[in-house]
Amino acid sequence: MSILVTGGTGYIGSHTVVELLKKNEEVIILDNLCNSSKDVLDRIEKITNKKCKFYEADIRDEKELEKIFSKNKIDSVIHFAGLKGVGESVEIPLEYYDNNVYGTVKLLEVMKKHGCKKIVFSSSATVYGDPGTHKYVEEMGRGKASSPYGATKAIIEEMLENLYVADNEWTISILRYFNPIGAHESGLIGENPNGIPNNLMPYIQKVAVGELKELSVFGDDYDTKDGTGVRDYIHVVDLAEGHVKALEKLTSPGVYIYNLGTGSGYSVLDIVRTFEKVNNVKINYKIAPRRPGDLAMYYADPSKAKKELGWEAKRGIEEMCRDSWNFIKNL
Numbered sequence: 001m002s003i004l005v006t007g008g009t010g011y012i013g014s015h016t017v018v019e020l021l022k023k024n025e026e027v028i029i030l031d032n033l034c035n036s037s038k039d040v041l042d043r044i045e046k047i048t049n050k051k052c053k054f055y056e057a058d059i060r061d062e063k064e065l066e067k068i069f070s071k072n073k074i075d076s077v078i079h080f081a082g083l084k085g086v087g088e089s090v091e092i093p094l095e096y097y098d099n100n101v102y103g104t105v106k107l108l109e110v111m112k113k114h115g116c117k118k119i120v121f122s123s124s125a126t127v128y129g130d131p132g133t134h135k136y137v138e139e140m141g142r143g144k145a146s147s148p149y150g151a152t153k154a155i156i157e158e159m160l161e162n163l164y165v166a167d168n169e170w171t172i173s174i175l176r177y178f179n180p181i182g183a184h185e186s187g188l189i190g191e192n193p194n195g196i197p198n199n200l201m202p203y204i205q206k207v208a209v210g211e212l213k214e215l216s217v218f219g220d221d222y223d224t225k226d227g228t229g230v231r232d233y234i235h236v237v238d239l240a241e242g243h244v245k246a247l248e249k250l251t252s253p254g255v256y257i258y259n260l261g262t263g264s265g266y267s268v269l270d271i272v273r274t275f276e277k278v279n280n281v282k283i284n285y286k287i288a289p290r291r292p293g294d295l296a297m298y299y300a301d302p303s304k305a306k307k308e309l310g311w312e313a314k315r316g317i318e319e320m321c322r323d324s325w326n327f328i329k330n331l
């Protein structure tokens, strides 16, 4: 039996594929390569000494999905495929609904048709909206989405819950990620977005290699320890391990929602200083105005995942910063 990983050549998907292959799982990757490239497959093979089947396909292409499910015995799906730019989603909302929501509908339809009713879905801490507290607990439920991207995640979560009510044979894991950074220790896979990055670590990486002049720190007047924004950064390999645990542990039907974070918050300047210290490089930065839509501070309560999945993040920010640099400097 195989595990289909949609978006498996992407940042989080590729690290998850490595962890699955390490457990001797049979993996099939589906990706349309709109935000990743095929050479990731060779890199995965270099790390694991194992191959996986790859389909260059779009989750919205029902015919392709049909073909993949007919040709293979697929037991479960880990669904990463989607667009993820918060700012971009404000510019082109319809593409976000089409890709993320419509794409997921098509995927679920074909899964159902083939009797494959186990899915792990990539959600995000953004679904909490702005709950007025810093520590996010699963029971708090969903808040008002602050972007079309966030809305697509909230809608898909709701759709998955509706699906279970209609057919309680489904086993559905919804994993709400906090801020994934870092890279595989081999330096072979990691995050390297095209163009000017929106997220903190990819931006720091480009400043470190000299591709960009300086980091803009968005706001130093928040009510946080040093005035800069605080987030729960999680090493991408810890996150990947969380998916493996979810597949292993969640064997009876239901809808299961977990935060995947470390439980600790770090400021923008904590990350800049740690990156400088562990890698012995200088990160030039300037203080810039707050970025619209940003919250001052939030982090996960990860205790539910620890209790029910036996999972907890093991890697700290020093390792995250070291691995991020190790990946980018070897590109």
Ligand code: NAD
Pocket: 006, 007, 008, 009, 010, 011, 012, 013, 030, 031, 032, 033, 034, 035, 036, 057, 058, 059, 060, 079, 080, 081, 082, 083, 084, 099, 103, 122, 123, 124, 125, 177, 178, 179, 180
């Ligand atoms: P990524 O862009 O690196 O990976 C997504 C992959 O999906 C890419 O390889 C892309 O080519 C593929 N893809 C996109 N649309 C597709 C489609 N219609 N059909 C087939 N393939 C398609 O992003 P990532 O950081 O690895 O994120 C993976 C998932 O996790 C996404 O759903 C994202 O929204 C979610 N997530 C990411 C973060 C984060 O900070 N990275 C935080 C929370 C949630």
Ligand code: UFG
Pocket: 084, 086, 124, 125, 126, 177, 178, 179, 198, 199, 200, 201, 203, 215, 216, 217, 218, 219, 228, 229, 230, 231, 268, 291, 294
């Ligand atoms: N930041 C800067 N300068 C930059 C980029 C970011 O100061 O150039 C700051 C932000 O203001 C924030 C922190 O760094 O305080 C983290 O920002 P990111 O853009 O890296 O991440 P976000 O917390 O804004 O959002 C990320 C993902 C979303 C996801 C969310 C879930 O981009 O997809 O985490 O928590 F929804």
